[in-house]
Amino acid sequence: MSTSLVTLDMVKEAQERLKGVAQRTAIMQSTSLSERCGCEVHLKMENFQRTGSFKLRGAYNKVASLTAEERARGIVASSAGNHAQGVALAAKEYGCKATICMPSNAPIAKIEATHSYGADIVLAGDFYADAYEKACALEKEKGFTFCHPFDDPVVIAGQGTIGLEILDELPDTDVIVVPIGGGGLISGIAVAAKAVKPDIRIIGVQTQNMPSMQQSVAAGKVTTVPALKSLADGIAVGTPGTLTFDIVSKYVDEVVTVSEAEIAESILFLLERVKTAVEGAGACPVAALMNNKINHIEGKKVVALVSGGNIDVNMIDRIINNGLVKSWRRAYFDIVVQDKPHVLSTITGLVSDSNANILSIYHDRSQRDIEVGYVHVALEIETMNEKHVQNLLTTLAEHGFPAVLR
Incomplete structure (x- = not known):
């Protein structure tokens, strides 16, 4: 299928059609993300679009x-x-x-x-x-x-209006990082952005659970990957489009993947540092930046597309917990100790002295593999970072309470 089915003129026509319908969403610089990545990172906030997602455009x-x-x-x-x-x-x-x-x-x-x-x-x-x-x-x-969600020239042209908005506001952008599911979003942005600024780099991000576009590009043909559940449900597409594959192969510089834990961590980061709720797919570009998945961006101006904010509130607790564990701010310890007075209070005292906070504690004598005279203690602990967790493990061991990190 020819990539010429989508042109800059089509994107500009879509831009006119969307006036008064789609919002021109904000682009905001993230100081904390910029410092972490060693480049100037800006976030294109399509989670504030009508319907909570860029998809309205296409x-x-x-x-x-x-x-x-x-x-x-x-x-x-x-x-x-x-x-x-x-x-x-x-x-x-x-x-x-x-x-x-x-x-x-x-x-x-x-x-x-x-x-x-x-x-x-x-x-x-x-x-x-x-x-x-x-x-x-x-x-x-x-x-x-x-009305196909991604493999349609008119839909792709609508998504491409985001690329025009980015370069209109930040014409010196060096890199745009975009989530990929079926490929409609990145195809539209790539066609528009490279027509305006040919040397700009376009980087796609997929979940490791369903890297269909990445594997298709590597294979040189449209490839289907097994269907696995993902926090990034919006980009959990097993087979990319035929047209989008052709466009990505021609215009996209690289496709990288992020893990489920990395997605959870980035959702938590955006909640805490950017004060915005983002769904898994929308957090993937930030996850890629946070975890150094993209090369040669030091000192560059990078725009990460936050593509949507329609996160399921029933999942937020689990997502936040995963993010806290990934960032070493919540830890789970298992300890088997002698069942005698003051042992539990000694353990909790050591945790308290380390400035960690016990969120829950479970004391069990009845497990099959626990010998008579011993007890299993499970602790859920609020911590500061990895060093804090390791220091607490060392302290407990030094006092005769070797703990296993779950």
């Missing part, structure tokens, strides 16, 4: 480009949640029916938000691929007009 551009007859047939789309909201909002404004197929385990917040725009929701399977198959079946069965 979805609205697509629906607006349809003929009256195509809209009258009704629109069907497949989505993990953010494209769903964009399509539903656009369909509502154009007065046409929208049916959205989503994975059954899609975040409740995304399902409810999509429904609030008046769309019919069809839950299908556990992964995006299942929802896509269902949408294709409904397209054939009902005669709906299909």
Whole structure:
């Protein structure tokens, strides 16, 4: 498929179409992230976009480009949640029916938000691929007009308006870091940004659980990877698009991956340091920067795209806990000690003297592998950093309480 299907003129046309619809989201510098990465890092805050995600841009551009007859047939789309909201909002404004197929385990917040725009929701399977198959079946069965979430030139052009906004505000940007699922977002940004500034570097970021675009580029052909759950549900796409693969192969300089723990850590960082709630996919570019996944950025001006903020509040506690563990600010100790008076108080005293804070403690004599006269003590402890944890382990061992870090 030709990469010329998406052009700078198409992106500029989308920009005109989106005036008064999509917000021109803020770009803010992160001092703490810049200091950590050794470069000047700016965040493009698409989590503040209408519907909470960049997806509105491409979805609205697509629906607006349809003929009256195509809209009258009704629109069907497949989505993990953010494209769903964009399509539903656009369909509502154009007065046409929208049916959205989503994975059954899609975040409740995304399902409810999509429904609030008046769309019919069809839950299908556990992964995006299942929802896509269902949408294709409904397209054939009902005669709906299909609105693809990423492998569509008009959708890609809509996403590309972000690239124009970045270079309009920060024309000396050296690197743009973008999350990749199916590839529509990075394709649009790459086409627009490289047309304006050919020497700019475009870096894609995927979750290690589903690195479909990275493996496709390495293989030189579209490749499907096994479906695994991820905190970054918005980019958990097993097979990238044909058009997006061609564009990424031509315009994107590198694709890197981040782990689930790194994603959790970056969500926590953005909550604490940037005071903003970001979903897993939106946090991936920050995770890549925080964990030194991108080379040759020292002293450069880097823009990381925070692509969405539709995080499932039911997951926040688990995500924060994972982030705290990854950053050594929460630790779990297991200790087997003699079951006699004052032992527990001695252990808690040592923890207190180290300026750590005990969040919970569990004292158990009944485990099968615990000998008579001994007890298992499990501690959940609030700590400051890795050095603090290691010093506490050393202190406990020196006092006869060797602990195992869980």
